[in-house]
Amino acid sequence: MSLLKIASVACIALTLGACQSLFQPSYRAPLDVTRDTSEQTQAGCATADCPLVNIDTVHFAQEPKLDALIEQRLLEMTRTTPGAPLPATLNAYRDKFLRESGPRNSMYLQAKVREQHDGLVIIELSSYLDQGGAHGEPGRGFINYSRQQQKALSLTDMLLPGKEEAFWKAGLVAHNSWLISTRLSLEPDYVKAWPFQKTPNVALTSSDVVLKYPTTTIAPYALGHVELQIPYSRLEGIIKPELVPVGH
Known part of the structure; x- marks a missing residue:
């Protein structure tokens, strides 16, 4: 019996979802990830103030497109002026x-897995110059x-x-909730x-949608990278239903 006939017989005995799983990857199982860390100082320098580069990133053997994307985004974070040309690789940088x-x-420079859920891999990128x-x-x-x-x-x-x-608008509500929880809403000058403000940093986590802010955008430098959380329940009819994690 051919492989096609065997698959067809199996499909008759299984539900549609189970049948499809014979041909499609399971997105419930997280991808394997390996960590890659290095720290290097300037050649020949022996003082405490030597120039230094620390790179802490991750690799996905199963997803070469994601691997390339992580390196590209980290390289973009090395820019000190908008539109400056990028090095070809992290090693070159x-x-x-x-x-x-x-x-x-x-x-x-750091890339880490914040979460894997529902077929999504959420990578958080960090830089510090x-x-x-x-x-x-x-x-x-x-x-x-x-x-x-x-x-x-x-x-x-x-x-x-x-x-x-x-x-x-849902982000604004989350911002107001943050001001109240931190009691900053009691300081009119601060508000x-x-x-x-809007932010380019949006993450679809398993619990809520996270907005993360560059320093000195909605708070002083001392408060770091403020995170706002928008519950998925507030985004009904706004976010695509297929991106809402199971259970929300």
Whole structure:
């Protein structure tokens, strides 16, 4: 009997979902991930202030597109001026930084898995450039990678058509809740000085939709990268139903 006939007979005995699973990957099982860390200082430097590059990233043997995307996004975080050309690889960036930097200069780059759920891989990206000043320049970002679509989801990919304004209104509600929980709402000068803003950093976590902010956008530097949470229940009719995790 041919493989096709065997599969057809099996499908008759199984439910449609089980039959489809014979031919499609299971997105419930998380991808295997390996961590790749390195730290290197400038060649020949023996002082405590040697230029340094620390790279802490992850690799997915099963998803080469995600691997390439992570490296690309980390490289984008190395830009010090908008539109500046990017090095070809992280290794090339490290070599150039160490070759050209002076004492007390360092760069930390990190990609970590924040969550895997419902066929999504949520990667959180971090950077920290120290040029010897009072404090460094931190950066954050997210990748919402759809294993089924084989791509990173943009906000447009996440929302139903015409719902972006409604999404940011839900973000404003989350911001007001954060102001109340931190008691910052009791300080009118603070509320006026640090109003709600949109952010490019949106993550579809298993519990809620997270908005993460660059420093000094909706709060002073000392408060770091503020996170706001929007419950999925508030996004009914706004976010695409297929992106709402099971159980919400």
